[in-house]
Amino acid sequence: MTRLRRALAAGAVVAAASMVLSGCIAAMIPTSGPTTDPRDPDTSGVSEELLPFYSQELSWTECGVGFDCTTVTAPLDWENPDDGDIEIAITRHRAQKGSQGSLLINPGGPGASGKSFVLNSMSYAVGSDLIANYDIIGFDPRGVGDSTAVQCFDADEMDAxxxxxxxxxxxxxxxxxxxxxxxxxxxxxxxxxxDGILPFITTINSARDMDLLRGVLGDEELNYLGYSYGTFLGATYAELYPDRAGRLVLDGAVDPATSGLEVGTTQALGFESALRAYMEDCLTDRECPFSGTVDDAMNDLGALLASVDRVPLSVGDGRMLGADSLMTAIIAALYAEDNWPYLTDALTGALQGQAASAIFLADFYNSRSASGYDDNSTEAFRAYNCMDYPVEDDPAAEEAARKKITEGAPTIAPYWEGPDPCEVWPYPPTGSRGAIAASGAGPILVIGTTNDPATPYDWSVAMAEQLEEGRLITRVGEGHTGYNKGNRCVDKAVEAFFIDGTVPDDDLYCD
Structure with missing residues (x-):
């Protein structure tokens, strides 16, 4: 069975490429000195078998200017908490004013490091008003980064x-x-x-871990900002713990009811749309390597991809840039409009037989650097998706999806499918797809961007409609996710909700 091309790391970490590519990374200067937290854990309503986890005392160590870090011990299997433990790594930036409690941040993926996201680019993750009023918490979900992590290939094997x-x-x-x-x-x-953790790398278990973080941090309710896949994680939390859901904002939503096949189909169409928007903009620039109409440019790009597919370009380090890696480079740049100049450089180079700029983007997407791979996002992404999405085996649906992609995304279509990697995953999936109402959780804000390629706008509409008290905020524009992107209408609504509890009277349209 074939399905979506590599499924895509739909996370705000990729959307932050413009910051990373331009070198705008917050300083991280480790220091030493463990400290304890004066806030008492919240153990209300916790069962006796889970009490040792919720009552654990945290020991914090400074891990950067203004940051401290610790690890939290969680059950490997929440259904059988005596069957072993895992570690969840977190970082905290204390509120600059009087704290309203903790605000947990998840940048998406699944598989993106929330700890690194907050440590390295906190001002991209949240606005200054939230930094002033909340303890900002970045965490690596189970299986990810500095938490007990999924491990697969070494660097050479991953390159291959x-x-x-x-x-x-x-x-x-x-x-x-x-x-x-x-x-x-x-x-x-x-x-x-x-080390035996793969069957337990699921969104439901990660949502339970979030409640544990809420408890050990001393918060009665969870305040949460989730980007992309993080919206599914946040909605799952609200479904499991509606009475503990505080102020939740879900930005760039994933439709919980959408199947894996539908995800791949919709994303293909979304990236084709974003690629056409890029081409329309590119054609107004004298540096653009394409000419004519948008259709002309898309046809020329298709010819470039086909050419690189036949005769890959040498990278110079033993690797070759084929059509799949060039498509990865294109996708990486389409996550944020600010990255379009990098795409122009990459495509100009490829047309001239040079791979350097394109492989730079592909490496960024794959978290590859000169020293190897900077994280395990590819491994964790696969682990979560293979456990969360039920097996699909409907040849008629496959053929219908293939036809839809071919007609609606003709440039991307040839490079969008292949053998389903989850067919050979060693454990059967335990997740299901269906609407999430989160009954009793109270108002939840959902943000959708109208030409978001990774989590198309329709998904945000769907999630807001499914939630019992969902409020949709529409950001008109390009790129992935909507908060803290310079749209004051969006930012004001989100920050008023987190700081004052103000809920928009109706769905909000931010032009």
Whole structure:
């Protein structure tokens, strides 16, 4: 069975590429000195078997200018809490004014590091008013980063998995077999190297971990800002713990009722739309390597992709830039409008037979640097998706999706499918897809951007409609997610909600 192309890391971390690419990273200067937290854990309503987890005392150590870090012990299996433990890594930036409590941040993925997101780019994650009024908490969900993590390939093996150009012709049975064997090797390595945690890397378990974080941090309710996949995590929390849901904002929503096949189809159309928006803008710039109409430019880009698919470009370090890696570079740049100049550089270079700018974007997307891979986002992403999404085996639905992508996203379509990597995952999925109402959780704000390629606007509309008290905030514009992107209408509504509890009377449209 085939489905969406690599499924996509739909996270605000990728959307922050413009900050990282331009070098705007907050300083991180480790210091030493453990401290204890004077706030008492909140253990109200906690069962006796979970009380040792919720009553644990945290020991904090300074880990950057204005930040401290710690780890929280959580059950490996929430259904059987005596069956082993895992560690959840968190960082905290204390409120600059009187604290209204903790505000947990998740940047998406699944598989993105919330700890690194807050440590390295807190002012991108949240606005100054929230930094002043809340203890900002970044955390690595189970399986991710500095928490007990999924581990699969070493750097050389990961290079081969992500960048090697298949020998067989695209779309042929031999090509399917070649990619299928690579997926099998990856899944086997994940199982062998992850110390038995793979069956428990699920969004439901991660949502339970968030309630544990709420409790040990001493908050009676969870205040939460989730981007992209983090919206699904936040909605899941509200469904599990409606009486403990405080002020939740879900930005760039994932529709909980959408199947994996539908996700892939909708994202393909979304990235094609974003690519056309980029082309329309590019054609107004004399540096643009394309000319004519948007359709002309898209056809020329399709020809470039086909050319690189036939004859990959040398990167210079032993790797080759094939069509799949070039498509990864394109996708990485489309997450934020500020990154479009980087895409122009990459496509100009590729047209001239030079791979450097394109491989830079692909490496950023894959978290690859000169020293190797900076995180385990690819591994964690696979682990969560393979456990969260039910197995799909409907040839008619597959064919309908393929036709829709071919007609609606003709430039992207040839590079959007392949063997489903979850077919060979060592554990069957335990998740389900369905509407989330979060009955009793109170008002929840949902933000959707009208031309968001990774989490299309319709998904935010759907989530806001599903939630019992969902309020939709529409940001008119390009790129992934909407808060803290310079739209004062969006920012004012979000910050008034978090700081004063002000809920928009109706759905809000921010032009």
């Amino acid at each position: 998995y992500l960048y090697d150009v298949p020998e067989a012709e695209r779309g042929s049975p031999e090509w399917e077999a070649e990619l299928g064997e690579a997926n099998e090797r990856f899944a086997e390595a994940c199982d062998n190297n992850s």
